[in-house]
Amino acid sequence: MKSVDVAIVGGGLSGNLLARQLRRELPNVSVAMFERSTERSFKVGESTVEIATHYLIRRLGLSTYIYKEHLPKNGLRYFFDSENRDTPLTQMSEIGIDGLPPYPSFQLDRQRLEADVMEMNRQDGVEIYQGARVVDPTFSEDGHTFFVAQEGEKTEWKARWFIDATGRESILKKQRQLRVAEKGHKIAASWGRFTNVKDMDDHHAIGNLPNAEEFRDVCKNTSRVLSTNHFMYPGYWIWMIPLRNGITSVGVVQESKQWDTKRHSAEGLLDFCREHGALNYLMEDAEALDVGALTQLAFRTKRFWCGKERWATVGDSGAFTDPFYSPGSDFIAVENDLITDLIKRETAGEDVVQRADLYDRFMQFRFDHTLVIYQDLYKTMGSYAVFRAKAYFDTALYYNLIFDPYVLD
DSSP states (O other), X not given: OEEEEEEEEOOSHHHHHHHHHHHHHOTTSOEEEEESOSSOOOOSOOBOOHHHHHIIIIITOOHHHHHHHSEEOOOEEEEEOOTTSOOOGGGSEXXXXXXXXXXXXXXXXXXXXXXXXXXXXXXXXXEEEESEEEEEEEOOTTOEEEEEEETTEEEEEXXXXXXXXXXXXXXXXXXXXXEEEOTTOOEEEEEEEEESOOOTTOTTTTTTSTTHHHHHHHHTTSOSTTSEEEEEETTEEEEEEEOSTTOEEEEEEEXXXXXXXXXXXXXXXXXXXXXXXXXXXXXXXXXXEEEEEESOOOEEESOSEETTTTEEEOGGGTOBOOSTTOOHHHHHHHHHHHXXXXXXXXXXXXXXXXXXXXXXXXXXXXXXXXXXHHXXXXXXXXXXXXXXXXXXXXXXXXXXXXIHHHHTO
């Protein structure tokens, strides 16, 4: 039987970042990571906001790497159309900054990030097993046991901490009956990566559109393309996020009652985007590389972790609210901080049962106050006047109530 202090099941964003944090803060604690796939693949969720960025730069020491290998993000930008959805891009109502943002954030190529951080973790001493499927975990106070199926062989393992970072499929959600359907916020989404999307910063390309010169001047010296661009409509929004090498992430999120599963295909997603005048212009020559879809995004969990049994969920293995405002990587940052603190304290001999309960209640609170932002929001998305007030209000709350305390530890 092989043994390790912390077993991380899942080698995606949350698992990789947690492994790196544990190696940096607890170098004497052994860490093993088990990932079913043998190669990193495209993942949605490229846009970060400021808590996640602070976590990546300050906690994990990845600033030089991210600035070199990924794209800086030029804030959030929103476009509003006419009822007929035919307003030219250069005449749409727009919300967005005209200078560099005060705090950094990034547009991440998730496939590249996960592969690169996994290699960093390997070099830092994390035992990494790819093409490895974890089955039959059993939990006890003396240590958790599980089996790893890899290349036709089955190996028994023992770990003191078991971290579920497997995403929505979640090993623990079934074994512990953790997953709770979110009945109050029903949204669906489809997304894909595309090439040959027009560059809205290329003033030569958009020069023939009406109001082109004023459109250029509004943004001054900043880049629209590098923003997370939202095209806003009653009941739904469409994103455009730039990635490296001429690739653009495009997706639509909509209230479930309006959803059409035709958008689960690349052709259906393209057809829907092209029903909108500005998007039709930007995606006139677009070609799809891949596509994904979910008919329900939001869900809850009964518990994020348990100190007595020394297990935890992180990222989409736990809970998810909504991709609007890009809170997913913020949740990962906070969860990883709290999990690392619990492991650090427990390793030093502290009884962390009550502290883990406290941290779990905090994450439940964090989920609830984040979800409040989205409830009934989608019906306002087609209104520039209403959403403009909401966007500034939400931004003020984020910086003053959430971001500021985080960066001050």
